[in-house]
Amino acid sequence: MAKKKIVILTTGGTIAGIGEAGKDTGYVSGQVSGESLVASVPELAEYADVRVEEICNINSDDMTDRIWIELANRVRELQEDESVDGIVITHGTDTMDETAYFLNLTVKCEKPVIITGSMRPSTAKNPDGPANLLGAVRVAAGFAVDDDPPENLVWVYFAGSLFDARNVQKCSASALDAMGVNAPGEGASLNAPREKNFFDVSKLDSLPRVNVVYFSVDASPKVLEYAACISDGLVIAGAGSGEFSKAWAEALAAIDIPVVIASRTNHGVVTLNETLAPGRICAGSLAPQKAAVLLRLCLTVSENPRVIRNYFANAQQG
Ligand code: ASP
Numbered sequence: 001m002a003k004k005k006i007v008i009l010t011t012g013g014t015i016a017g018i019g020e021a022g023k024d025t026g027y028v029s030g031q032v033s034g035e036s037l038v039a040s041v042p043e044l045a046e047y048a049d050v051r052v053e054e055i056c057n058i059n060s061d062d063m064t065d066r067i068w069i070e071l072a073n074r075v076r077e078l079q080e081d082e083s084v085d086g087i088v089i090t091h092g093t094d095t096m097d098e099t100a101y102f103l104n105l106t107v108k109c110e111k112p113v114i115i116t117g118s119m120r121p122s123t124a125k126n127p128d129g130p131a132n133l134l135g136a137v138r139v140a141a142g143f144a145v146d147d148d149p150p151e152n153l154v155w156v157y158f159a160g161s162l163f164d165a166r167n168v169q170k171c172s173a174s175a176l177d178a179m180g181v182n183a184p185g186e187g188a189s190l191n192a193p194r195e196k197n198f199f200d201v202s203k204l205d206s207l208p209r210v211n212v213v214y215f216s217v218d219a220s221p222k223v224l225e226y227a228a229c230i231s232d233g234l235v236i237a238g239a240g241s242g243e244f245s246k247a248w249a250e251a252l253a254a255i256d257i258p259v260v261i262a263s264r265t266n267h268g269v270v271t272l273n274e275t276l277a278p279g280r281i282c283a284g285s286l287a288p289q290k291a292a293v294l295l296r297l298c299l300t301v302s303e304n305p306r307v308i309r310n311y312f313a314n315a316q317q318g
Contacts, residue, residue, distance in 0.1 A: 004085040004141040006048040007078050008133075009071065010034030011099075012058040013092025015129035017121030027121035029059035029092055037090065040122065041130045048086075048141040060092025060117075063099060065207035065296070071099070072106040072201055079111055086140030089115045090133065093170050093178055096156060100165035101293050104154040106201045113154045114140045115165075119176050128176055132158060153194065166195065166315070169266065169287055196314040199297040208232035208299035210292045214264060215244040221251035228255040232303075233295045235260045237288040242270040242277075249276045258308050260295050262288040269316075281309050284316040 010016065012030025016037050019027025032040075034054035044050050055074065056067055071089070078084045091099055100115050107113070116136035118129035136157040154165040159177035171180035201207075210233045213224055227234055234257065238244045242261040244252075252259065262283035263270045272282040283291040294315055298308040 004048045005083055006050050006086045006088055006137055006140050007084050008034070008038055008050055008052045008088045008090065008137070009074060010037055010052060010054045010090045011056050011060070011063075011067070011071070011092070013060050013090060013094075013096075013117045014121050015090050015092075015116070015118040015133065016057060017123075019121045019123050021123050022125045024120045024124045027123065029121075030057040032122050033057065034090075037122070037129075037133070041133050043130075043134055044137050047134075047138050047143060050137060058092075060095040060099070063092075063095050066205060068099065068102050068207070069201050069204055072103055075103060075107045075113060076202065079107065079109060084111065086112045086114070086142075088133070088136045088140050089113065090129075091115050091117050093117045093119060093158075095289075096179070097165075097169045097287075098289050098293050100154050100156050100168055101290050102297075104165035104195050105197055105294065105297055106199050107154070108198065109152045109154060112140050112152050114157050114162075115154065116157045119174070119178055128159065135160065151194070166286075166290070166317070169290075197294070197297075197311050199300060201297075201300070204300060207296040210235060210296045210299070212237055212262075212288045212292050214288075215239055215248060219245070219248065221245075221247045224248055224251045224255070228257055231257065233258040233260070233299050235262050235283070235288050235291045235295060236277075237262050237264040238270075239264060241268075241273065242283065243273055244276065252277060252280075258295065258299070258303060258305055260291045260308075260312065262286060262291045264288065279305065281305055281312055284312060286312070286315055 016032040017027040017029045018031040034052045038052045114136040116132045156163045156168045158179035167181040172178040211231045212235045214237045260281045
């Protein structure tokens with residue numbers, strides 16, 4: 001059987017990080033070039049014909065809307081390129097879940113897109129990057145982790161598991177298997193439903209600005225008010241089912257940009273509390289940072305809360 005042709009797009013992260021030899025921490029992300037990263041895993045050639053393109057080489061906390069759009073445009077071109085069978089993206093783990101969801105919402109995938117990274121830098125004693133990259137390429141080339149090949153969607157492959165882009169989240173600051181799902185029973189499925197929402201970003205070079213505001217006991221409503229002044233839309237990471245103090249509710253009532261109510265618990269489903277947040281948009285089971293990705297894309301189409309609410313309804317599963 002002819003080997004599948006896989007393009008590896010590199011963006012940086014710990015997988016391309018360099019530090020003191022043998023150490024797991026205290027390194028700098030995004031240092032190793034795409035070429036060197038791929039050359040350090042010669043086993044890739046056993047499973048696929050790989051070629052590499054470096055999109056950027058950054059710590060993923062420095063990811064931007066502009067790079068997202070460039071990445072989406074390149075992934076779309078590769079989807080249309082008949083000489084390519086699949087795409088692997090290397091990425092820092094901190095914001096990998098947001099990039100995965102952004103691509104899921106902006107690229108129609110007829111070929112698999114598998115995102116991976118690592119928790120230890122390339123210079124660690126036992127780096128996890130090579131195994132993760134090899135696993136991601138194997139999945140993209142049709143050697144699935146389970147018996148069934150995954151649907152052609154955007155996935156995160158990490159530490160032996162495959163997670164769908166909508167539900168994946170970085171769940172640990174330090175564990176080697178840091179990527180997981182944000183809602184029990186709603187992920188790690190090889191049959192994840194195809195995303196109902198789609199946004200064409202090919203003609204854009206930036207996205208509206210959305211900030212996530214985190215509620216905690218005695219949090220000043222001024223934080224909310226200020227965030228509203230510098231944003232096109234807001235996501236509130238509320239306590240429990242997206243709740244917050246009366247002081248925040250009062251401040252919110254005076255804010256006239258679209259506001260999505262999510263939960264800082266990152267589990268379960270938010271139900272909108274119409275007393276605290278009348279007429280606002282409910283994140284449902286979307287984690288706050290995923291709600292921010294969706295809201296930014298919604299705002300490229302409309303500022304009307306009714307239209308945005310519909311996109312959020314489409315993003316719920318089951
Ligand atoms: N700060 C790093 C990044 O996201 C962490 C990692 O890659 O694991 O780029």
